[in-house]
Amino acid sequence: MLAMNYRGPYRVRADRNRPDPEILHPRDAIVRVTRSCICGSDLHLYHGLVPDTRVGMTFGHEFTGVVVELGSEVTNLHVGDHVLVPFNIACGTCPFCQQELYGNCHESNPEATAVGGIFGYSHTAGGYDGGQAEYVRVPYADIGPTVIPPGMDLDDAALLTDVTPTGYQAAEMGGIQKGDTVVVFGAGPIGLMAARCSWLFGAGRVIIIDHIDYRLEFAKQYAQCEAYNFVKDMDDPVVFIKKTTDFFGADVCIDAVGCEASGSALQTITGRKLMLQAGSATALQWAINSVKKGGIVSIVGVYGPTWNLVPIGNVVNKGITIRANQASVKRLLPRLIEHVMAGRLNPKGLITHRVPLEEVADAYHIFSAKRDNCIKPMLIPNQAPVAA
């Protein structure tokens, strides 16, 4: 089959002769992919920052597809069902899954206990080949895959596998109270969705911070929020946020940037160049320092497993609550399907690039280098239908 093939940092290709996936467990399904996105998380892999990213792996954890084969124990799906597949691989019965922490399953990733299984996300997340391919093996298919509701746009469905739930959970973890000022760091797909969802929780003011002008312009429209450039509009983002909140601090700060943040030479050199820490923690540092005392910092930006330079003393002295996780997609799907079907959320509005799977290398480069005003690229395999 045709599939994306990782060859090393900044090097990927579409390969024709990748082996088709097989059923390896009675709870598996094989899905023929119809839509597959590239995520900001894939960029951490693409840049060679995630340990145990092996050459030859297929990435991709945001996909929809048609069920073509089922293991003997999957009874709630049928061959021919068109499903959206949450990025988390979850068994459904471990204590974490039982309590709806589907992003923290204990039976899907042998290689690490600190992270659940994720499609196409290195061996640190279980060693699964992902959905940037024509076909993909979906383990625990009785738990994750959800039949796409009739009338739902396929592009919306694809963005319900990660971006929408992650942005929503970022806002949810912020514990936003009506009237709160929410500052979102990062105007990528995740930050944009987090900003948009902050309104659903009753925010009084939503501010998004980035340094890429086209994304900030997009944010003003898409998330109806204030948008500022941390390079051009301010000297010090923390002082800027303090000033704009009457020197009080934001009620809630959301880190939707993660380990490849720019904005601090010290963080960038130690985190991204020398790799002395697990990426640069600039946005998190700003979030902690600009939230109010007793405020909440919500982290969905991804960091590596080792350590990062963060002002933990300020967390203590300011009495900050930090809430963080991989999004629990399955938990949030029922509510988010409602929001999308009612037109309250418009996930597909984030997609700027629709690219044939064959051109996967170009798609990665465009998204990584932020070319052509890219917000979110989507890969489309050749035989995929136009609608669900």
Add this chain to the structure above:
Amino acid sequence: MENLADTLLADKSKTIEGWGIDADPNNNPTYPMKHYTGADHQRLAYERSKQQMPREEILHSNERPGITRVFGTSSPPSGLSGHLRRYAFRFSEGSSAHWLTLLMADRVNVVEGLLDDLRHGHVPNLFKEHGWSAEWRYNRPGVIRKVAVGAVIATAVVTLLMLRSKRRKSQVL
């Protein structure tokens, strides 16, 4: 569901004065992300699937007793990078030896990948794999600038080296 934690701890209150009187189910910042049921206290005694049979080598964290019931089968460890990965998995997820060795293995693996391509008679198209055609399409001035800067630096270096070797020759004379 009845709170398992309470059942397991039912008789603590008989022996410990004041046991649990200040317990507050709302004192839990994981809500609503986690729907606490007390299931954590089951530890690993939960219902599990059949075991997926490993057909290739699967490394597992030493912070768990064995492999998980299902796992991915992409790119099993092989070659020098495979040796490094096996070594890395002797250390826990809390140690830098684990993660830095894995990163080193990843870099070695890139070279192995190149050699593997060549062995299979495939010369990788590095231009295409880097997505440079997209760079040329969307950032032509940037590419031209980079190439120009590269050319200037190269010329400067070559000129400098030539001047030096001339000077050295004249010193010898």
